[in-house]
Amino acid sequence: MTRVLVVEDDPQLVRALVITMQARHYGVDAAPDGATALRLAAVRRPDVVVLDLGLPDMDGVEVIKALRGWTRVPVLVLSARQASDEKVDALDAGADDYITKPFNMNELLARLRAAVRRAETAPSAPEVPLVTTDGFTVDLVAKKVRRADHDIRLTPTEWHLLEILVTHPGCLVTQKQLLHEVWGVTLGNKTNYLRVYMAQLRRKLEADPSRPRYLITEPGMGYRFEA
Template sequence: VAALDAGADDYITKPFSMDELLARLRAAVRRTEDTPLVPETTLVETEHFSLDLLAKKAVRAGRDVRLTPTEWHLLEILVTNPGRLITQRQLLQEVWGVSQSNKTNYLRVYMAQLRRKLETDPSHPRYLITEPGMGYRFEG
């Protein structure tokens, strides 16, 4: 029950047959086949920076911006859901996993790094907005 509540799609109890395990794997694959691997929006353009999500390339003021894989993961989640509040818990679970879902300091550190790299005034962000106590949103 705890695993299902934490986001698991299915479970299997021991003993189980290999046929049942393989059937459950095939069902899981079928459920994900309809999910596009490429986000609907692959280019995100703002007044101050642009992102190519397919090429994993960020450009600000005509210069490439180097982002770490973790920074990219966070940024992708936010920019593919423009204007939508993404909770701290959702971001932590998606980027670091269920076991780290209470480590909000991770988010603060990485969001500060993203703001320094992308925002013109990191102390007054225009694009990467904090909703105190709740989460973050991207305003394009």
């Protein structure tokens, strides 16, 4: 069964896409934001991704770039953005096709089938969602971290934070995004949670936790992972 990952924050459109695709015997997973999409892509290994660019937590182009760090899964952009430079940015980032809203469902399905066919006939390459730095390695599927040839034990909360950061390489992830994703809260006065857990992660992963190389603080804004 061909598996599709739909990345879209409009519940009505998601419902229409899921019903239509399932009726045609596709397996469908849905993600309302970029962070969820990247985690589902690593765990569920879809055969094709249908991606909106206007996501609540990050731009869809950043999702494409993050995916292209480890997988060649076909990405079909489905977006209301019609400007030429928007299309160029998405295609340059690694998208395989670009469909503008409003769209014809039959055309979308035809392009989806074409993308899957191209992927099936292309030379296969190993896809290992492995984030590697000079200091440690993060296996997003096995949910393991290794440093100096030793497994590093992380708590579920530490793992969740690290997973979000490493799937957004080079991008600022705001305090609000992290709090909402990890703890389900958006209150600014909970930032002490982040400081405590980020300090723990640095002690476990950084050579010099007081001068982090990989887990960078953007004062007053959030955090960033640099590979």
